Amino acid sequence: MTQKVDRRIQRTRQLLHKALIELIMEKPYDQITVQDILDRANIGRATFYAHFPDKDALLLGGMDEDHFDIRLYLDEAEIAVDEGKLLPCYSLFRHAQQFYPLYKAMLGGNGIEMVKKAFHKHLVHAIEQRIKRYAPTVSLPLPLVSHYLAGALMSLIIWWLDHEMPHSPEEMDTMVQQIVMLGLERLSHEQS
Amino acid sequence: MSNLDRRVQRTRKLLQDAMMQLIREKGYDAITVQDILDRANIGRATFYAHYQSKEDLFLAHHDDLVLTVGLEPLTAEQLLSPDPPPSLVAFLELLGHNRSLYQVIIHSRDSDRIRQGLRAAVSVNLADCLQSGFEKAVSHMPLDALTEYLASAQLALIDWWLNQRTPYTAQQIATMLHQLRRAALQEAFALD
Numbered sequence: 411m412t413q414k415v416d417r418r419i420q421r422t423r424q425l426l427h428k429a430l431i432e433l434i435m436e437k438p439y440d441q442i443t444v445q446d447i448l449d450r451a452n453i454g455r456a457t458f459y460a461h462f463p464d465k466d467a468l469l470l471g472g473m474d475e476d477h478f479d480i481r482l483y484l485d486e487a488e489i490a491v492d493e494g495k496l497l498p499c500y501s502l503f504r505h506a507q508q509f510y511p512l513y514k515a516m517l518g519g520n521g522i523e524m525v526k527k528a529f530h531k532h533l534v535h536a537i538e539q540r541i542k543r544y545a546p547t548v549s550l551p552l553p554l555v556s557h558y559l560a561g562a563l564m565s566l567i568i569w570w571l572d573h574e575m576p577h578s579p580e581e582m583d584t585m586v587q588q589i590v591m592l593g594l595e596r597l598s599h600e601q602s
Numbered sequence: 603m604s605n606l607d608r609r610v611q612r613t614r615k616l617l618q619d620a621m622m623q624l625i626r627e628k629g630y631d632a633i634t635v636q637d638i639l640d641r642a643n644i645g646r647a648t649f650y651a652h653y654q655s656k657e658d659l660f661l662a663h664h665d666d667l668v669l670t671v672g673l674e675p676l677t678a679e680q681l682l683s684p685d686p687p688p689s690l691v692a693f694l695e696l697l698g699h700n701r702s703l704y705q706v707i708i709h710s711r712d713s714d715r716i717r718q719g720l721r722a723a724v725s726v727n728l729a730d731c732l733q734s735g736f737e738k739a740v741s742h743m744p745l746d747a748l749t750e751y752l753a754s755a756q757l758a759l760i761d762w763w764l765n766q767r768t769p770y771t772a773q774q775i776a777t778m779l780h781q782l783r784r785a786a787l788q789e790a791f792a793l794d
Contacts, residue, residue: 523714530758550778551770553762558782561758565750576744585743589751593785600781 423461423471425451430468434515439469439522470528496540496594497563499586503579506567510575517564518571526564533560547598559590614652616642618663621656626696630660630703657706664707664716673727678735681787686780694772694779697764704764717757725753739791748790752783 429450433442444465448455462468492498506513516525537556541548548555563586570582577585620641624633635656639646653659674689681687697704707716729749732741741748756779762768763775770778787793 550782553766553768554759554770554775554778555782557762558755558759558779561761562751562755562786564758565754566747569747569750585747588742589748589786589789593782593789596788597781597785600785 419461422453422457425453426458426461426468427471429453430465431512434522435511438520439515466524469522469525494544495587496537496545496591497559497586498536498540499563500579500583502563502567503570503582506571507575507579510571513567514571517568519568521568530560530564533563537563545594545598548594549598555594562586562590610652613644613648614662616644617649617652617659621659621663625700625703629699630656630706631700657710660703660706661710661712664712664719673723676727676731676735678731681731681735682784682793686776690780691773691776694760694763694776697760698772698775701764708765721753721757724756725749728752736787736791739793741790742792743790752786755786756783 426447429447430442433446433450442465444455444458447453447465447468448458458468462471492501506517514521516522517529534553534556537559538552541552541555566582566586570576617638620638621633624637624641633656635646635649638644638656638659639649653662673693674687676687676689707713710716729746732745732749743751759775759779759782763770
């Protein structure tokens with residue numbers, strides 16, 4: 411019985427989230443109202459507020475759902491292709507390519523600041539894990555390097571989205587790994 | 603423009619200039635409205651006819667702060683030197699002495715716009731240097747992407763530094779930031 415209820419709750423959340431994602435691709439986030447979401451999802455106002463206090467909560471909560479999970483690509487299985495690298499770059503660009511309109515609406519130059527901040531935080535965390543694992547000898551303070559690299563990677567995704575993907579994910583990955591990885595290695599050598 | 607408009611503008615300019623001078627002399631925290639009045643030689647009633655507080659005065663003119671922050675033109679030699687350029691140290695010292703100003707900025711409604719202004723100023727500063735200073739070298743990364751990369755990485759690092767209670771001085775941050783930037787440039791342009 412409880413399982414059935416859980417499933418219903420999950421379904422409602424998915425419908426709301428899917429509606430919001432569709433709307434984000436159609437018009438600026440600021441202009442989307444809760445009413446728009448309700449109309450699109452065909453769900454009542456009371457139900458919406460039983461799940462989320464506002465549309466921001468729906469958006470950030472929705473990042474756990476499977477339609478657009480910006481954390482998903484950071485999961486171990488998904489990033490196996492980036493094994494051994496400091497930045498989960500290839501998997502990220504590939505994911506962004508696959509969900510291009512959505513990534514552009516969320517992270518592009520006119521994207522949603524709230525999403526950018528959340529995304530930046532995820533990147534910082536992922537990069538710290540990787541530095542600990544793959545480059546424990548980096549001589550600069552860990553959070554300093556992780557924030558620096560997360561900022562760098564964010565800006566490249568934004569640049570790439572705004573320029574309508576001028577390079578393939580492979581090419582972006584090569585560029586980034588070359589400059590970032592070799593740059594850090596160079597730094598370690600200079601200081602040792 | 604009517605005489606009245608001109609007078610209003612002159613008053614505002616006097617107040618704004620006084621504040622910018624004081625920020626550079628003693629830091630935002632230490633400034634009182636009285637200091638600003640004394641410096642601008644303007645009466646209290648006039649001040650409050652224009653602004654509600656020093657935060658208000660600052661937020662009305664932040665564009666000018668970004669411009670007066672002292673992002674001096676960089677040269678390729680400076681970027682590749684073992685030591686950070688003095689202008690970078692001065693820039694970070696100014697920010698470091700004005701942490702509360704930074705808090706005012708990030709909690710203001712204008713937060714995103716101010717950061718974009720700062721970001722644009724840092725980007726232009728770097729772009730000018732990359733275009734003129736490295737003209738003979740070929741970059742592994744498109745120059746505009748590289749500029750974004752360096753500017754965003756720099757600002758992400760500064761954000762971290764100003765937001766957390768880190769023990770690092772402006773000089774130390776400038777040195778580490780410079781090392782990261784220099785290593786990335788050396789890789790990007792395949793320099794030794």
